[in-house]
Amino acid sequence: MDAAARTNALGEYLQARRGLVSPEHVGLPAGTRRRVPGLRREEVALLAGISADYYLRLERGRDSNPSLQVLEALARVLQLDDVETAWLWDLATPRPRVRRARPVERVPARLQHLLAALDVPAFVEGRYFDVLASNKAAVSLSPRLVPGENRLRSLLLDPAERGFHRDWEGAVASFVGAARKTLGHDESDPRAVELVGELSLASARFRTLWARHDVRALDGGSVTVDHPRVGPLDLHREKLPVGEVILVIYYPDEHSDSADKLHLLSTWDASAPNLALGPRT
Secondary structure (H helix, E strand, O other): OOHHHHHHHHHHHHHHHHOOOOHHHHOOOOOOOOOOOOOOHHHHHHHHOOOHHHHHHHHOOOOOOOOHHHHHHHHHHOOOOHHHHHHHHHHOOOOOOOOOOOOOOOEOHHHHHHHHHOOOOEEEEOOOOEEEEEOHHHHHHOOOOOOOOEHHHHHHHOHHHHHHEOOHHHHHHHHHHHHHHHHOOOOOOHHHHHHHHHHHHHOHHHHHHHHHOOOOOOOOEEEEEEEOOOEEEEEEEEEEEEOOEEEEEEEOOOOOHHHHHHHHHHHHOOOOOOOOOOOEO
């Protein structure tokens, strides 16, 4: 992405984030004559200690070099967390981008062996949230965890996946925020543009969340899912970078009801073929 596009992205981010901050949260009266949600431009400028004209230039892409002090002040006013603040700094730091074809995502042989050895659900995820490889326990947990499925597309468009997640809204918000951080930075990436375009057309929820410009680091955590065969499962999730891919592991607390249910699933599906598939290196 060139410097002009990145500066415009900065303006879009500032506009989206100020729309999410209520006046009351920054000590301003809400009033009754507001025509826009969140803070007005002049209010952001006042609270950040900069001129309204300068802030307007930032939002409209007419200034490409805000100082660190200005960015820190804006992050404070817009109540950005560490991940969001780092994103703000990145958007405000123009740098040349080398356009090159991305290599085919491949699963290292050692990860294939690890997947086969694990007795808990595990799969390998690529940059675009494609499932590149998975083990039998993962497919027992969800038939959508097979190579070739796209996790973001499944979560947003597959009714079975929506029913699978106890907190579907929270899962979608976190996932779209992670997608913004991973995909929303490089408009020269055709696969990213295609995926965002597809989901924007197909999912109103995606359009709404994408317009918020949330950014999230989707790493570890805990989830509750409703499995159609064994009922609720309380699981921990780890996302471990291995080279250019991510190893995702779901596991229960030891000796828990969820551990017993996962063991029951693996017993039922013991005769299924090994599904740890994917291109190897």
